[in-house]
Amino acid sequence: MYEFVQIDPASHADEIAHVWWKAYDPHKPEKDTRKWLEEPQVVKTVFGAKTDGRLVAVVGLTKQLDNAIRGANLSFGGISGVATLPEHRRQRLVRGAFEQLFAYANQENIIYSALAPFDYPFYEKFGYAHAELRHRYTFHRRAIKPIKAPAGITFREYDPVQDAAGVMEVQRSMARFGSRVFQPLWKLQNTDTQHRYVLEQAGEIVGYVHFEFSEPAQWELNMKVNHTWFKYDHVLPALVDLVARFAEQAEEVQWTVGPEVPLEYYIKNPGHEKRTREGEMMVRVIKWREFCQQIRVPLFASEPVVIGLQDENCPWNNGVFQLTPVSGRLEVETTDKPAEIQFNAVQLSSAIGGLLTANRLLRLGALQCGPDAAERFTRIFPPDSYISYVGF
Numbered sequence: 001m002y003e004f005v006q007i008d009p010a011s012h013a014d015e016i017a018h019v020w021w022k023a024y025d026p027h028k029p030e031k032d033t034r035k036w037l038e039e040p041q042v043v044k045t046v047f048g049a050k051t052d053g054r055l056v057a058v059v060g061l062t063k064q065l066d067n068a069i070r071g072a073n074l075s076f077g078g079i080s081g082v083a084t085l086p087e088h089r090r091q092r093l094v095r096g097a098f099e100q101l102f103a104y105a106n107q108e109n110i111i112y113s114a115l116a117p118f119d120y121p122f123y124e125k126f127g128y129a130h131a132e133l134r135h136r137y138t139f140h141r142r143a144i145k146p147i148k149a150p151a152g153i154t155f156r157e158y159d160p161v162q163d164a165a166g167v168m169e170v171q172r173s174m175a176r177f178g179s180r181v182f183q184p185l186w187k188l189q190n191t192d193t194q195h196r197y198v199l200e201q202a203g204e205i206v207g208y209v210h211f212e213f214s215e216p217a218q219w220e221l222n223m224k225v226n227h228t229w230f231k232y233d234h235v236l237p238a239l240v241d242l243v244a245r246f247a248e249q250a251e252e253v254q255w256t257v258g259p260e261v262p263l264e265y266y267i268k269n270p271g272h273e274k275r276t277r278e279g280e281m282m283v284r285v286i287k288w289r290e291f292c293q294q295i296r297v298p299l300f301a302s303e304p305v306v307i308g309l310q311d312e313n314c315p316w317n318n319g320v321f322q323l324t325p326v327s328g329r330l331e332v333e334t335t336d337k338p339a340e341i342q343f344n345a346v347q348l349s350s351a352i353g354g355l356l357t358a359n360r361l362l363r364l365g366a367l368q369c370g371p372d373a374a375e376r377f378t379r380i381f382p383p384d385s386y387i388s389y390v391g392f
């Protein structure tokens with residue numbers, strides 16, 4: 001028999017780390033996994049299942065407040081460390097833990113939630129939908145066009161003490177592209193300096209890049225580039241120039257960026273590089289009414305729309321609601337009117353998550369409603385203009 005529990009990660013660190021070790025890192029010593037719980041922001045509370053007094057499944061919840069989602073600073077629950085010991089899998093233990101987690105989040109007024117999935121359909125079962133994209137370019141080092149950094153931009157190694165606040169600002173500026181995930185300040189302050197660079201112009205930090213090298217075969221290094229952050233577009237060529245200098249000593253370069261970064265412009269024969277789409281975070285609303293009341297909506301949204309919501313995991317969201325945009329805010333009230341759009345939880349998450357819109361979902365056959373209702377909903381929830389939150 002299994003018993004579902006909520007436990008404090010500080011007093012159950014060894015038990016939790018044991019489940020994570022078996023599920024994520026069985027090739028490493030168990031003590032390495034224990035370190036995850038020592039990161040300051042990581043897991044605030046854990047839901048899980050026990051049998052014979054032993055913890056066998058866990059789902060971690062992190063409450064975060066550092067975000068800007070549709071113009072509002074929402075109370076936000078990050079899900080991480082989802083794991084079940086192999087011998088106890090497929091017995092709906094994670095499902096049971098999520099049920100408890102959502103009830104707790106509802107009580108604690110946690111409005112929005114995100115997670116980094118290992119598998120999209122698995123988390124769709126809990127109402128989450130894919131909400132962002134990244135691209136990974138893979139190319140030979142000589143494929144980078146020779147490029148000259150604009151005059152006046154210099155670079156130097158990153159100093160976590162001196163530069164963290166400035167780099168945080170650069171990172172936040174990426175939200176202009178709808179970039180969502182950012183690293184919290186504590187992480188920027190507590191990082192090693194290896195292969196992290198800041199770009200400066202007139203004393204201002206205007207760019208940041210991080211890369212690492214790995215050795216797939218003797219004498220051939222591979223270079224991975226992450227965190228391509230630039231405050232202004234003219235900084236990007238300087239950043240590419242910097243990466244190209246380091247790429248001299250690598251064979252292959254793998255560069256992961258948001259889709260808004262036009263990396264193909266800097267590749268000699270675009271089309272010859274390999275570009276793969278990387279999925280990223282999934283999101284869902286935990287408290288629908290509160291979400292509507294707190295967000296900002298565009299001023300060009302002016303007409304109401306009536307929606308029905310059937311949310312199996314968070315049944316307190318169920319109902320038929322009239323959404324009325326008024327001067328950039330959204331009024332939400334339950335109504336007896338017939339729903340013009342009927343959403344399940346995943347459809348709603350897709351329509352508000354920023355990547356797709358109700359209009360597109362309708363055209364893709366993923367939503368059934370009239371085009372006029374989809375248009376009115378899309379005006380309230382247009383694509384991708386604003387979200388950012390701490391990544392984990």
Ligand SMILES: CC(C)(COP(=O)(O)OP(=O)(O)OC[C@H]1O[C@@H](n2cnc3c(N)ncnc32)[C@H](O)[C@@H]1OP(=O)(O)O)[C@@H](O)C(=O)NCCC(=O)NCCS
Pocket residue numbers: 023024057081082083084085088089090091092093094095096116117118119121122125
């Ligand atoms: C993924 C994992 C956490 C699932 O745990 P579990 O306790 O077996 O999950 P549950 O039994 O509660 O499954 C919930 C639902 O997902 C389905 N499911 C279970 N494992 C799945 C998988 N690997 N892929 C897709 N669906 C899966 C189940 O059939 C069940 O569906 P249902 O409730 O509609 O019948 C577990 O296999 C694990 O620890 N894997 C390794 C670590 C990992 O990848 N964690 C996820 C990190 S994001």
